[in-house]
Amino acid sequence: GNSVTQMEGPVTLSEEAFLTINCTYTATGYPSLFWYVQYPGEGLQLLLKATKADDKGSNKGFEATYRKETTSFHLEKGSVQVSDSAVYFCALSDTGTASKLTFGTGTRLQVTL
Amino acid sequence: DAGVIQSPRHEVTEMGQEVTLRCKPISGHNSLFWYRQTMMRGLELLIYFNNNVPIDDSGMPEDRFSAKMPNASFSTLKIQPSEPRDSAVYFCASSPHNQPQHFGDGTRLSIL
Numbered sequence: 001g002n003s004v005t006q007m008e009g010p011v012t013l014s015e016e017a018f019l020t021i022n023c024t025y026t027a028t029g030y031p032s033l034f035w036y037v038q039y040p041g042e043g044l045q046l047l048l049k050a051t052k053a054d055d056k057g058s059n060k061g062f063e064a065t066y067r068k069e070t071t072s073f074h075l076e077k078g079s080v081q082v083s084d085s086a087v088y089f090c091a092l093s094d095t096g097t098a099s100k101l102t103f104g105t106g107t108r109l110q111v112t113l
Numbered sequence: 114d115a116g117v118i119q120s121p122r123h124e125v126t127e128m129g130q131e132v133t134l135r136c137k138p139i140s141g142h143n144s145l146f147w148y149r150q151t152m153m154r155g156l157e158l159l160i161y162f163n164n165n166v167p168i169d170d171s172g173m174p175e176d177r178f179s180a181k182m183p184n185a186s187f188s189t190l191k192i193q194p195s196e197p198r199d200s201a202v203y204f205c206a207s208s209p210h211n212q213p214q215h216f217g218d219g220t221r222l223s224i225l
Contacts, residue, residue, distance in 0.1 A: 036216075041218070042218050042219075043117070043204055043206075043216030043217050043218045043219050044156075044206075044216040046213045046214075046215070049213060100146070100158055100161055100169060101146075103156045105155045106156070
């Protein structure tokens with residue numbers, strides 16, 4: 001079956017540090033890949049997506065590249081801000097982008113001044 | 114644009130009581146999903162609907178849980194009878210055909 005593995009948190013960084021959150025997946029076929037972000041007390045929001053190999057999703061300074069050869073979709077940001085503190089979820093969908101999502105366990109990011 | 118609207122935002126009730134959670138999807142979205150989030154189990158898909166029809170309810174934990182979608186603009190998730198282990202945050206999400214899901218802000222449920 002499908003699965004998503006994320007690095008465990010919490011991840012604690014100083015403001016302006018470089019961020020990487022690792023995500024690897026197992027899936028049949030050619031899944032679409034997503035990063036969602038959850039701020040305290042809120043639902044999940046789509047951060048970025050990629051639908052085929054070598055696609056790069058980007059939004060708000062975050063980037064992730066769909067790597068089929070390593071089955072990975074690592075999230076990166078060059079310079080984090082305190083406002084980026086949240087929980088980040090990697091997810092995949094294997095039959096179109098509206099079908100059921102398989103989520104990772106989430107990685108909590110804490111950015112300090 | 115109004116997002117996915119869930120009600121209530123918070124619910125505290127005693128075990129054995131019936132609990133009904135409500136969701137209004139974004140207008141025009143034809144898929145609707147119910148999730149449960151806990152510290153121990155993370156985010157779990159309970160059930161999802163396409164065009165008001167339940168497609169996959171394999172995540173519904175047991176017969177105490179039921180979900181309905183009587184029309185395109187409303188869905189309910191019901192727990193009867195409720196138990197303390199049902200305490201969690203329940204999310205509803207909706208999506209148009211072949212587009213990413215949009216989540217509501219969730220219902221925080223506490224069963225005493």
